[in-house]
Amino acid sequence: MNAYYGNSHVPFDLDLEVAENEVVAPLGHNGAGRTTTLRSVTGTAPRREGTTAYQGTSIENRSVDRISNTGI
Numbered sequence: 779m780n781a782y783y784g785n786s787h788v789p790f791d792l793d794l795e796v797a798e799n800e801v802v803a804p805l806g807h808n809g810a811g812r813t814t815t816l817r818s819v820t821g822t823a824p825r826r827e828g829t830t831a832y833q834g835t836s837i838e839n840r841s842v843d844r845i846s847n848t849g850i
């Protein structure tokens with residue numbers, strides 16, 4: 779996954795898989811891209827590229843409310 783705010787490119791080539799019942803805690807300094815990563819997953823980042831799947835089904839082209847309805 780890649781996301782952009784204008785010329786700012788964060789996160790850069792993120793590849794993340796979270797298993798059922800697994801907890802992942804992203805660490806980093808302010809501006810590292812934690813919030814933008816979650817916004818990209820939920821479809822609320824301004825511009826993003828890449829694929830996002832939930833339980834094996836692609837969700838990146840769904841509306842925000844439909845992504846929310848998956849339970850994310």
Ligand SMILES: Nc1ncnc2c1ncn2[C@@H]1O[C@H](COP(=O)(O)OP(=O)(O)O)[C@@H](O)[C@H]1O
Pocket residue numbers: 783786788806807808809810811812813814815
């Ligand atoms: N509203 C915004 N407008 C412009 N750039 C932003 C905005 N929010 C975040 N960014 C850019 O995205 C980067 C990642 O920010 P963010 O995801 O909020 O990081 P974190 O949550 O790890 O502190 C920032 O360093 C900044 O360059």
Ligand SMILES: [Mg+2]
Pocket residue numbers: 812813814
């Ligand atoms: Mg944040």
